[in-house]
Amino acid sequence: MSDDSYIFEGDTPSEPARDNNPPQSVSELAFALKRTLEDRFGHVRLRGEISKVNHHASGHVYLTLKDDKAAIDGVVWKGSVRGLGVRPEAGLEVIVTGKITSYPARSSYQIVIESMEAAGAGALLAQLERLKAKLHGEGLFDPAKKKPIPAFPATIGVITSPTGAVIRDILHRIAERWPCRVIVWPVVVQGDAAAGQVANAIRGFDALPESKTGGSGPIPRPDLLIVARGGGSVEDLWCFNDEALARTVAAERIPIISAVGHETDTTLIDFVSDRRAPTPTGAAEIATPVLSDLRFAVSDLDRRLDRAGARLLDDRRTRLRAVARGLPARPEELVAMAQQRLDHASSRLASGLHRNTALHERRLATVGGRFSKGLLDRAVERRGDRLSAVGARLAPPLLSRLNRAEDRLSGLARALNSLNPKTPKPGFARIDDAEGRMITSAAALAPGQTVSLVFPDGARGARIDGGANLTIAGSNPAPTPKPMPKPKPAPLDQGDLF
CATH class of the missing domain: 1.20.5 (Single alpha-helices involved in coiled-coils or other helix-helix interfaces)
Known part of the structure; x- marks a missing residue:
């Protein structure tokens, strides 16, 4: 070992040691792991039991998949919820498809679920039993809420696939038993979209207006509905176990007969409908009476x-x-x-009537003799004399008032005639324009305008020359003021010679 490897107390190294592995931030590591997981596990299928389901207000679903040894968090985005084959519920064993990713904020990994299906028929039936218990507890299966089936329906609505043997069997059975109007609402009866279409058809029939006067509009409201489908496996009929569809059937105001599958098949709408039929043909028989039997x-x-x-x-x-x-x-x-x-x-009745008539006739003759023409004339004369006396008393005052009113009216007429500009007076003339309208001001006249001078004895034409001031013959013009005399100049001052 060289001396450079030792650092003695009190000495300081001249520069830090170099490192070929620079540190990363936590975010860089978290997102690097996220990309690695998504690249390596971009498509996986998992089987497990659902627990801790949370249907968030945003529409996303958060859950946990587990088995006997491990668990993984999962999320179903809002856009994928409707496409799930089953509704996520705690305790349901499912098979999910999606991709593995991580949630960097918590350093945890999860699966983004794109599709979900039940792990088997047993799991589907277990989910169905739990849903049945839930709806039964809410009272949707109560027999007291069942609506009676009409005995003689005039219009029947059928909700089923427009193709296949089911609709043909129903129409044929109704035609031979009770010919009436049948309205078919076509829907798909299998797959993810089936439950929504059937529920929309039920609500559409219920929204039709009821006829109050007995008439029918373009689309009459059915008296009865039949929801029908042929037989199939549990998975094929699973759309009729949808909770939203069951609640729509229970809330319907029109009586509904469910005819889904064969006699041994049971779906959720069989419990909430008003009547269950073993087959679609049986539903047609329940809905209609036999016309020939009724006639007999x-x-x-x-x-x-x-x-x-x-x-x-x-x-x-x-x-x-x-x-x-x-x-x-x-x-x-x-x-x-x-x-x-x-x-x-009865024999005495005729004679009695004759005697009664004769008696009244005699009484009428006795009373009628008291009246004569002279008596009536004297009464009329007395009334006439009274009227003449009243008229003689009222005539002088009325005549006097009438004469005074007549004199006053004559005076007003003369005054009105004297003030009427349409009637010229002696010494005056009225000026009219070429159309015969009276000129009332000088401003209404223009130079060169042709006018008419209307005198009491006739009219003459004239033309306006435009002059403003004219001297009228025989009139006294205003005297012209005389000019003031000019003052004489003062004599020049020549001074004194002496």
Whole structure:
């Protein structure tokens, strides 16, 4: 070892030792690890049990995947939540696909989940049981909330795929049993988008306006809805176990029949719908009566009504005869005396009416004799004399007032005539323009304008020359002021000679 390797007390090195590995910042190391993880584990598939699920208000879902020995945090971004095959719930075993990344702020790694599916049928059924227990606890399965199925629907809405045997079976069964209007809302019945489309169709039918007057618009509101799909595996029918779809079915105002799968298949909407059908064809049979059976039933009721009426008449006739046998005499004899009294009374009625009319006629003649033409004339004369006397008293004052009013009116008419500019007075003339309008001011006249001078005895034409001041013949013009005499100049002062 050389002497340069020792540093004695009191000595200081001349320069720091050189280092070929410069230090990194924490951020540089964290983001370098992040890039390494994303490059190495950009696509992974994990199987595990979900725990600690947090549906954040932002729409992201944070969870933890674990098995019996390890755990990893996971995140599902908002845009990927709707595309998940199952809803993340604690205790559900799933298979997820995504990429491994890190969260530098906490120096932890996590998986960004892009897709999720149940690990098996057992996991799906376990999730279904938990959801059923939740909705049952909220009362969505309560039989008291089930709406009755209408006995004679006029319009039926069917929500199913427009292709396939299901819709054909339903339409054929309805046509042969109860011909009515059927409205089909086409949807997909399998896959991630199926639950949303079925829920939108149910809400769309429910939003149609109800007919208040019995008429129907372009799209009538159905009296009944059928949600139908053919059979399939648990995974194929899983869209009908969606919680949002189940809540939409439970809140629907129109009665709903669920017909999803075969008789052994059970989905969540079977519990919240108003009636479950084993098959789509069974749903059509539940929704409609048989028209031929109804016609036969009506005919049978009509025949029974006729027979019942006949039996009722026979029973009343028999009872009447039995009662008649208990009378002291025959019914005809009991009625004969009353009938005879009625005949006598009716025969006297005509003569009584004639006597009553004659009596009133005599009374009218007696009263009418008191009135005569002379009596009426004297009454009219008395009224005329009274009217003449009243007129004689009122005539002089009225005539006097009328004369005074007439004199006053004549005076006002004369004054009005004297002030009327349309009527020229002697010594005056009215000036009119070429259109016959009266000129009322000098400002309305222009040099060279043609006017008419209207006199009491006629009119003459004239032309304006434009002069402002004219001397009228016979008038006395204002005297012209005389010029003041000029003062005489003072004589020159020549001085004194002496």
